[in-house]
Amino acid sequence: MTTPDFANLQSRATEAIREHWVAFLVEGVLLTVLGFAAMIVPPLASIATTIWLGWIFLISGVVGLVLTFWARGMPGFWWSLISGVLAVAAGVILLAAPVQGTYALTIVLGAYFLAEGVASILYALEHRRELTGRWSWMLVAGLMDILIAAIIIIGLPGSALWAIGLLVGINLAFGGATLIGMALAAHSGSL
Template identity: 65%
Template sequence: MTLPDDITRLQTKMTAAVRDHWKAFLIEGIVLVILGLAAIIVPPLASLAITIFLGWMFLVSGIIQFILTFSARGLPGFTWSLMSAILAAAAGIILLLWPVQGTLSLTIVVGVYFTMEGVATIMYALAHRKQLSERWGWLIAAGVVDLVMAAIIVTGLPGSAAWAIGLLVGINLVFGGTSLISMALAARSR
């Protein structure tokens, strides 16, 4: 069997699976769009909810890692794994006890991320402008958008902490949900 035959068979199976379950993708897409619109309409509430959710995720993962680390304490790296578990649990507790301050911290991290991502995208575009022909301009534009978003978020601190995380997650949910809806509708019509 050749590789193209394997790829063709995999694509056929994936197409059939999406077609068979198009309603599930449609429902998931609709739910994501609704949640995304809610986050865009009320970004402070969404930002706070995301911070609390992350707090629980860190706390639960830290506790699980702590238990698993002690169950394998004879393995190399025990101390580092234990420290990682304690840090995760501590981060979760801090986010749960002080969610507003946690939202501010997360917003700073997002601002720094957008800055670094913008610079990296622009540098990538410049380094590959000959290979990417006319497409490198789109990368420059994406990098500039990242830098503008970072500037808006960082210069607006601490006020931007109330809306930035919720708005960005809301936009992401709307786009993700819309793509699932379009995929489901395309699969239904086949």
């Protein structure tokens, strides 16, 4: 059962999507095209992602430092200062040496998939009684994460050329396809 406020909010959101379905469609097509481009040329997408992250770190670090000095009387000044300096340093390093930054980010990506895989497997084994037959899906997902981690880590340094770009491309393509589906459903009235 939904509350009246939630039902009203949901109704307004649906109406806004119906009104702007063309914008969602255009964004979806653009994201899908960019996603396929990233999958076709993953080295370029990997470098572009590294540079984008470099700018995000640099800008967030500078803003963090400015705010830290602006509110220097607040507790945690030194921790905030260290955080801002580290963000600026990470941004400068990624922007100054994007190829090496892509290599480092690929190592982090491989470690993430490995940790996620182990956690998923342990979660599946822990819940196999409660989830009955569905726990095996979680186990398979964990094993796939470990397989992806192995492909990335064993393939280094060559996997640094394609791993980040390919995964970003897949994400963009699926996100774009979702927006296209939502836009078409809104246009046809089935949303």
